[in-house]
Amino acid sequence: MITEIWPIIIQFLFGLGFAALILTAAHIIRPKRRKPADSHPETFECGIPFSGDARGMFNIQFYIVAMLFILFDIEAVFLYPWAVSFLKFKAIGSAGFVLVEMFVFLIILLLGYFYIIRKGALDWEDPE
């Protein structure tokens, strides 16, 4: 069984090659005889003329979600090595200890979680 990770480089190059090939092919094959209307490459805005720039301000809530995601995802990453070695700890008879350790970790995590909920960081505007 192959244990090294190097074939993923081939796979990556393959994906890149496929995307590049197909975009180039579409570029070569496309019909060229008729020119599109002048309005064709305008930004689409449901038929009305395009106004202003799209990159304005948007809801702060999205930033908060992104930050919370990073926090919780790191916690999830900490859980992985624990999960994968649980059976090995059980085999040497220290499953109870490891279990309590993780419960302490999870309870601290839950404290933070309830704090965010109480602060209303996850409350989205309800239109009703």
Next chain:
Amino acid sequence: MEWYQSEILWSLIKILVLFFLIITGAGYYTLMERKGAGYFQLRYGPNRAGIWGIFQPLADGIKFLLKQETLPKHVDVYLFLLAPAISVITAVLLWSTIPFTPLIDLPFEVLGKSQVALQVLNPGSGILLLFAISSLSVYGVMLAGWSSNNKYSLLGAVRSTAQMISYELSLSLSIIGVIMMAGHFDLYRIIEAQNENGWFFLSVPGFLGFFVFIVALFAETNRLPFDLAEAESELVVGFHTEYGAFKFALFFVAEYMNMITVSFLTVILFFGGWNIPFFLRDMVSGMWWGPLVGVLFFVFKAMFFMFLFIWVRWSLPRFRYDQLMNIGWKYLLPMALIQIFMAGIYLYLK
């Protein structure tokens, strides 16, 4: 060394075979979706291109190739072209770690081994690699929305990014029970562990984990009832509004390839991969075609989940955005944490 004993050649062959299978599968998945949509709505669906519309995917592909190509005026050209490429590259990379078959006996030796599995690479950390790659697919969506410089695209992309990262959390937590029971990140060994102990779906933590997993999966692949990214009635089609011709087709193909991959992943994690149920296992054990029967079961189980995507899409309405975020953060995340508690206690008592 003979020329055909090169490892690079053999992994390239595997990649090509799998790519051919999956791209054809993705094509016919779109047909299945449209046929399914037709029958759910009491109409026929595509039935002009060949019998039962069997050439429809081919016709679609040719149509995409022959479309006029436009580059909208206000876009960032490089990012605009890079975004569909990122989507399709992550979709291709995603199936690199999936073991599609068990080890199959070969009549000849390859690289000093007489057994081979249809799996491009088998790192010990298979599932970690898989999740790492799947989180990269957010970039395709985000860059597409940003570079289009279109209000609908940007809104769709921002919504979709927030949704994908929120549900990714529950997704990665929901499989902790499975990893604990298997004791491995290696997808091959996760299946082997289910060979011995039965499907993880039938155990207590696996059962709970499965429901969190499948809901998060629908949100990750941007499918209804969570397709807020492309809510047609409000955002045109969301992040790929400005894309046309084959640039759009790449997003489309990537989406369907992802759905095929995650269907297989669901079967691997919770439904025992190529396990053969009941007495059938004893009947085929020891036969050289035994593994092939297993692969057949594997594909059928995965096809059930592919059908589930279509079934749910045409049966449920879309959620509102605040409901979507509430489900992700206030229901799924605690459920995933409870599942970890339960998995710990279950394994401790067992």
